[in-house]
Amino acid sequence: MTREMRMVHTALRREFGLMPKLIAGVAEGDTARAALVADHLELVGTILHHHHHAEDLEIWPHLLERCPAEVAPLVYGMERHHERIAFLAVDLTDAVAAWRAEPNPARRDAVLAVLDPLITVLC
Numbered sequence: 001m002t003r004e005m006r007m008v009h010t011a012l013r014r015e016f017g018l019m020p021k022l023i024a025g026v027a028e029g030d031t032a033r034a035a036l037v038a039d040h041l042e043l044v045g046t047i048l049h050h051h052h053h054a055e056d057l058e059i060w061p062h063l064l065e066r067c068p069a070e071v072a073p074l075v076y077g078m079e080r081h082h083e084r085i086a087f088l089a090v091d092l093t094d095a096v097a098a099w100r101a102e103p104n105p106a107r108r109d110a111v112l113a114v115l116d117p118l119i120t121v122l123c
């Protein structure tokens with residue numbers, strides 16, 4: 001399912017890459033728009049979480065079992081990426097919840113400050 005994996009990865013990087021502009025485009029106090037954007041961000045974050053969970057359970061262990069010498073550095077690197085992403089996702093959830101409740105510049109910037117390193121790791 002290599003083709004499908006590439007599609008998922010492309011879609012996730014694309015959606016997260018579009019987030020900063022979407023968030024920056026929400027006017028201060030526009031809670032309806034903030035909720036719409038926050039819902040989308042949470043949906044994409046949930047998809048990312050489940051995708052990584054599936055990789056951690058169903059791909060990395062099998063690769064390590066079948067061809068450890070060839071894949072160990074890659075697999076361990078991916079596991080570190082997933083750990084870093086999971087850590088940032090917790091901060092993102094908190095920042096988005098605060099921004100959704102009160103979409104002001106400080107809370108928007110807090111979301112963007114988490115998204116920036118998250119997008120870097122994803123890419």
Ligand SMILES: [Fe+2]
Pocket residue numbers: 009051052055
């Ligand atoms: Fe993946």
